[in-house]
Amino acid sequence: MPSLSSVLKSEITRLARKEVKGAVDPLRKASASYRREIAELKQQISLLQRDLKAGGRPAKPKPDVESKPRKTRFAASGAKALRSRLGLSASDFGRLVGASGQSVYNWETGKAVPRSSQQAALASIRGLGKREAARRLETIT
CATH class of the missing domain: 1.20.5 (Single alpha-helices involved in coiled-coils or other helix-helix interfaces)
Structure with a gap:
């Protein structure tokens, strides 16, 4: 005690x-x-x-910091958490961000890092809910 x-x-x-x-x-x-x-x-x-x-x-003058596109960070655990929060399979999540299901799996396991265009797509869907993600998937299909 x-x-x-x-x-x-x-x-x-x-x-x-x-x-x-x-x-x-x-x-x-x-x-x-x-x-x-x-x-x-x-x-x-x-x-x-x-x-x-x-x-x-x-x-040549360097452009201001605000005019440059903001760099996004990528973490494998964040991608995995986002996909599970949205309740999507790896292939559906990949279609949502413009990649294959195998790419999503490689991102989540840390074997690969998404391209900058895919990182931008990942950043754009961070605030989505399950319903909005499902709607976007329907429009893609």
Whole structure:
């Protein structure tokens, strides 16, 4: 039977960790955004230095970050969870995103990664429900 002091100590430790995590998470997110901004500024500096070495001829301006299409991340577990949430077979899920059932299986097992066009299709169906997915499948067939 655990003693009162050990139970109290473990509960205090758990609560302290929870509080620290709540305080550190916003800082972690801010740090990540600062690192992205620093990387963009370094790219701009290197571009300007190249221009200066080339005799002052201006290079083509780099498009803004907002104008670039947003890159999507892919995780095998996420694809598997999405397919099971929609209640689709691998072949039906593949038809929904423009791939074969075998490709979907390979994505879910981590043997392959979807192409960028397929990743965009995966991102577009993340917010769908079962009924909307079924409707889209009917229109594809």
